Amino acid sequence: MAFRDHRKKRRPLARFFRSFYYAFRGIWRTFLNERNFRFHTVAAIIVVICGFWFRIDPFEWLIVLLLCGGMFALELVNTAIEHTVDLMTEERHPLAERAKDAAAGAVCVYAAISVMIGLIIFLPKIMQ
Numbered sequence: 687m688a689f690r691d692h693r694k695k696r697r698p699l700a701r702f703f704r705s706f707y708y709a710f711r712g713i714w715r716t717f718l719n720e721r722n723f724r725f726h727t728v729a730a731i732i733v734v735i736c737g738f739w740f741r742i743d744p745f746e747w748l749i750v751l752l753l754c755g756g757m758f759a760l761e762l763v764n765t766a767i768e769h770t771v772d773l774m775t776e777e778r779h780p781l782a783e784r785a786k787d788a789a790a791g792a793v794c795v796y797a798a799i800s801v802m803i804g805l806i807i808f809l810p811k812i813m814q
Contacts, residue, residue, distance in 0.1 A: 720765055722793070726758065726761055730757070733754065740812070742807060746807050757793075757797065760796050767789040771785050
């Protein structure tokens with residue numbers, strides 16, 4: 687009986703760690719298969735290098751990391767929406783097109799705002 691209880695306690699923990707495996711697999715597959723995700727990864731690396739180069743302060747680092755993390759998360763959600771829509775219908779459907787366009791639009795809005803905030807953070811340092 688004690689053996690069963692011990693095994694039951696391990697299962698949730700194993701499932702918990704397995705969920706990280708699936709999450710990282712999803713990130714990796716998205717990186718390998720989605721050009722825009724790779725573009726945002728390169729952009730984030732450049733921004734982090736610039737952050738060290740220009741010695742941005744801790745609050746600016748928080749903003750930069752939130753923007754980069756948000757961009758990655760939004761790209762992953764956009765990819766999930768696109769794949770789900772493609773799975774549901776092979777034919778062109780106006781609602782499928784709207785869903786995919788809206789998800790892409792969300793990424794575009796976030797990217798534009800991120801660039802603007804990045805300029806606010808980095809331009810004064812570049813101009814010095």
